[in-house]
Amino acid sequence: xxxxxxxxxxxxxxxxxxxxxxxxxxxxxxxxxxxxxxxxxxxxxxxxxxxxxxxxxxxxxxxxxxxxxxxxxxxxxxxxxxxxxxxxxxxxxxxxxxxxxxxxxxxxxxxxxxxxxxxxxxxxxxxxxxxxxxxxxx
Numbered sequence: 421x422x423x424x425x426x427x428x429x430x431x432x433x434x435x436x437x438x439x440x441x442x443x444x445x446x447x448x449x450x451x452x453x454x455x456x457x458x459x460x461x462x463x464x465x466x467x468x469x470x471x472x473x474x475x476x477x478x479x480x481x482x483x484x485x486x487x488x489x490x491x492x493x494x495x496x497x498x499x500x501x502x503x504x505x506x507x508x509x510x511x512x513x514x515x516x517x518x519x520x521x522x523x524x525x526x527x528x529x530x531x532x533x534x535x536x537x538x539x540x541x542x543x544x545x546x547x548x549x550x551x552x553x554x555x556x557x558x
Contacts, residue, residue, distance in 0.1 A: 425460065429453045434464050437540050438471040438533075445478040454486040461493060469497045469543035471536040475529065476503035487518035498522040498539035500532040 425432040429447045433440040439461060443449060461470065472490070490496065499519055501512050504527050512525040522539055526532040 422464065427453075427456065430457075432457070432460065434460070437469065438473055438536050439464070440473045440475055440529075442475045442477055443480045445480065447480045449480065449482040449486055451483060451485060451489065454483075454489060458490070458493060461496070465495055467495055469495050469540055471498040471500060471539050472496060473500040473502060473529075473532050473536065476501060476505065476508060482515065484515065484518045487515060491518075491520045495543075496521065497543045498524070498536065500535060501525040502529050502532045503527075 421433050421435055423434040425434070428444075429449070430441050430443045430453075432442075439457075441457065447453075457472075461472070464470075487499075490499070498521060501508060501515075501524070503525065508525060512523070516523040524532075524535060526535065
């Protein structure tokens, strides 16, 4: 992990080629919250491809407009939802309709990270590392 942010609405881990957000219980991910996440992504990833992973441990709401704005980040190559909650299957189908890039739900973080590596490989960039590899992907 490169950096950990403890924000008012979430815990956010920044890694070499992805970020993992764990939203706090009961919050609403608003346009304002999302603007903070976008600013952090722009600061850490510049023009380097990355994947956003949301680990849905807690129950919270998302303003669907957030997905439209998030999808406009040019170097964001995928969005993963990690949750074993069966309700999330239905919710992610709905949320995906607002997100015009690769968007997938997983039961566990390991599966999401494998998929993240696949997304990064589709969009190679010098200096991007696989979570399982020590060498650069070129």
